[in-house]
Amino acid sequence: MDISVRDLQKVYVTHTGEEVVALQDVSAEVGSGEFVSLVGPSGCGKSTLLDIVSGLTQRSGGDVTIDGRGVSEGAATRHVGLIFQKPVLLPWRTTFENVYLPAQLGREPAGRGRGDALRQRARDLLELVELGPFAEKYPWELSGGMQQRVAIARALLLEARVMCMDEPFAALDEFTREQMHLELLNLWHAQGFTAIFVTHNIFEAVFLSDRVLVMTPRPGKVVAEVEVDLPRPRTSEMIGSDRFGENIRGVRSVMQEHWVA
Ligand SMILES: Nc1ncnc2c1ncn2[C@@H]1O[C@H](COP(=O)(O)OP(=O)(O)OP(=O)(O)O)[C@@H](O)[C@H]1O
Numbered sequence: 001m002d003i004s005v006r007d008l009q010k011v012y013v014t015h016t017g018e019e020v021v022a023l024q025d026v027s028a029e030v031g032s033g034e035f036v037s038l039v040g041p042s043g044c045g046k047s048t049l050l051d052i053v054s055g056l057t058q059r060s061g062g063d064v065t066i067d068g069r070g071v072s073e074g075a076a077t078r079h080v081g082l083i084f085q086k087p088v089l090l091p092w093r094t095t096f097e098n099v100y101l102p103a104q105l106g107r108e109p110a111g112r113g114r115g116d117a118l119r120q121r122a123r124d125l126l127e128l129v130e131l132g133p134f135a136e137k138y139p140w141e142l143s144g145g146m147q148q149r150v151a152i153a154r155a156l157l158l159e160a161r162v163m164c165m166d167e168p169f170a171a172l173d174e175f176t177r178e179q180m181h182l183e184l185l186n187l188w189h190a191q192g193f194t195a196i197f198v199t200h201n202i203f204e205a206v207f208l209s210d211r212v213l214v215m216t217p218r219p220g221k222v223v224a225e226v227e228v229d230l231p232r233p234r235t236s237e238m239i240g241s242d243r244f245g246e247n248i249r250g251v252r253s254v255m256q257e258h259w260v261a
């Protein structure tokens, strides 16, 4: 599914009545099946943007369309999976029950046999993120990386065709993060979803993406984009290559240009 964001604005009203312009005229296009990263300074509105695309937050102005339909005019936001910075699992539910949760939240049309099919899909997804043997464990029995994989599997349960990921690997150690990158790319190749990935990590943005969108400090705007010039599939060996280094330098210089006043 493709996503189009045009002149998007978001003004929050704080509990003291003050207005905070979080996004001002943000425009961006993400093609169907494309993997795009979003980088920008803290507070520039990245999470706000993902929340609007996934239908969690109302916009104040502008348009967001998914496959040509507006998010408030019946766009398929139920096909949008959102992964938060923290795994946000329910501690009283097992791994399996956490992955199966969206099936029980009523966003899905019920149908005969649909529950069985989704239970099977939950099991398959757990295999895909290599957590099959942990299906009956509780979140507190899993490491941070494993919990985040549960959250990823959960976001994919209802066949998400768009995945919005908000710094999903920020809390992981370097080694686990690298493994997660490869797993995420495998999932992306296998499932073909459109990916929007928020990160502060330039290496991560370059390694994963087709394009990196750069935002300015608040009120956020997308000011530049950098095309990543690396072949697919991405491999760990690429990380040390000259070409990888050139891409990193490219993104870094664009960020410096726009972040430093
Ligand atoms: N519910 C809210 N009420 C008022 N202001 C808010 C609310 N949510 C976010 N903001 C403000 O909107 C701006 C953008 O916030 P947002 O969380 O989207 O930034 P971000 O780019 O995701 O930052 P970070 O990189 O730190 O996660 C910030 O200035 C924040 O204070």
Ligand SMILES: [Mg+2]
Binding pocket: 046, 047, 048, 166
């Ligand atoms: Mg954020």
